[in-house]
Amino acid sequence: VYEKLDFPAESGGSDQRMDVRLEDVARRAKVSVSTASRVVNGLESVSGSTRRRVLAALEELNYMPNLQARSLVSGQSKTLGVIVSNLENPFFIDLFRLLEEQAHEQGFEILLANTNYDPKHLERAIRTMLGRRVAGLAIAVSEPLPQEVHEAVRAKIPVVCFGGKDNDQMELGRVRLDTHAGMRKLVEHLHALGHRSMAYVGHQLSLATTEERREAFEETTRRLGIEYTYLAVLERDGPGAGRDAVRELVHRGIDVSAILCLNDNTAIGVLRELRNRNLRVPEDISVTGFDDVILSEFSCPSLTTVHIPRREIARMMFRMLTARDSPTPPPMQYLIDSEVVIRESTGPYRGGGLLLRAEEAEAQ
Amino acid sequence: VYEKLDFPAESGGSDQRMDVRLEDVARRAKVSVSTASRVVNGLESVSGSTRRRVLAALEELNYMPNLQARSLVSGQSKTLGVIVSNLENPFFIDLFRLLEEQAHEQGFEILLANTNYDPKHLERAIRTMLGRRVAGLAIAVSEPLPQEVHEAVRAKIPVVCFGGKDNDQMELGRVRLDTHAGMRKLVEHLHALGHRSMAYVGHQLSLATTEERREAFEETTRRLGIEYTYLAVLERDGPGAGRDAVRELVHRGIDVSAILCLNDNTAIGVLRELRNRNLRVPEDISVTGFDDVILSEFSCPSLTTVHIPRREIARMMFRMLTARDSPTPPPMQYLIDSEVVIRESTGPYRGGGLLLRAEEAEAQ
């Protein structure tokens, strides 16, 4: 269904510039461009009467400064670049929103790029952002950091990453999350509930923070002497991946009583697939997520997960990005605590497990 | 927990520009800036040997063109502005991702702004984007369009809106959704299942497309002679709003057997609150969403909803934005069909309703 309508005529040549320039304002106010510029920028040294004239002209012409020209001169652009791997994950949305909030308060805009886990996209995104001479670059991706990041550092553009290993690059700001502690507590929580066989559902794309989750899982289960563990590592992320993980576990005959997921988004898919198989959570099997996105509170059952203080993360990243101008430079490495949030999806071990109904089904 | 580390010294004055400029490349390749520029832009008229020299210099210096300068000259900026009201709604995320996909294919970048339903933010966002001389502006917001939009049109910057009423503004591209049909089919579906009392959960922030949903609900229920209907109109959006709506309905003693929500995100909250009240969906009460976001497939129960062809929407919006350059100009008004997707959350009327357990609870 659609209606074809006339396309607005390109009246008067398409290459014609329609912008109101400072020169137009100056002419109208009968002052020089310099003076007009001063008024626009609110500099003191302009007499009341001229200021008023310029202000009036500004208003009448509805002048909007050409930010490109401005930042070409100043060498700075009140724009921050933000790059993430997966905008489907609500955690990154939250991060973006909080960064934007911070940025707006300080008069910055945000250029956003979503790499979709594609290293080529990441390279491109960084290149263009550097080309735009962003004032800073916030990166939260799973892909390894490309060469371009060094260019950024060389060009003295502040770069801050969420996650990433150690302090290999002094020039890069790093905000890291103590996910190890979070995952450890999660395993301990399940262990205390009597669970002795657990599976971890992760993905191959390794953001350092998610990688740590897997390591922490392995380490803690080993330490606690959990009898049976299994790693399901998928290529993708999201609810679909969670569903597939459960199918694979069942298919392989992996009988665990608890499934730990690398994030909430994946856990949602796990919950759904368990329900399809008539397994009750947490009566038959326990499930955990990670991130504490808003949805984990509204899923059925609600998710036991690890809360990540997004606001704190965004604030630190922003502070690092704007450290240059700050009288109190922040540390360029920052580790953030995580905390377990216990909801409905985990419960005491009661002899159930992933294959509970599968056996029933076969018996029939 | 954090470690304080030395802040990288500001070696050699902070105002020093570190960029590699075309001039540096030219000097190294022993050619003029003009020639270097030609090579960068892949113009034909450069001899093989000079081209090679320049290419080598480009590589060695790792030259990245200053996009600000470039677009200052050309008057164009391979950047598209995208503005949405609520990035929390997965539908808009999808829209952004699809627009970005399109844009990248054609070498555009995206400047994203999230207004959070704040008209001030919207104005600001448009202003800055115009300031950056974006090549086009895609707007999908609930707020009324501000004055600034006309400036954009006057400045010959293509603007396309998702939603919005009629063809009031010939200069604006409009992609609209036939939500009326979608909501009508939803009501008819429930009516056919025997439901005679329904509530609609919406919000006050009226994006034209969501406003139409409410109208369609009212119109269709009236036409079908649905006995009892109710409108719960909240200020917010999202799962929290859905939860509140159910609470309010119960509190007011509104006994309906079906709840229709303005979108999936809200429906998730409704499902959750119903479960808290021990109401089974769809046995006791039916629920519908709108949008068909990925989550509606994974919720428990999965949601009966209306599918919105995001890809088609994004493609049309992009086409309209880049219509100038197109040999086959698209129509500037486009209406998109929507389709009902029936899942688990709707079922035959069996004498249940919202107050089913509430009465039981009181009886006890």
Added chain:
DNA sequence: CTGAAAGCGCTTACAG
């Protein structure tokens, strides 16, 4: 095929 020059819209010392 190549270079010198003008100019995109703005800011900012530098004079007055």
Added chain:
DNA sequence: CTGAAAGCGCTTACAG
């Protein structure tokens, strides 16, 4: 307090 001039990094007619 105000203006003329230089310059940010690039592209693009215009000569040669």
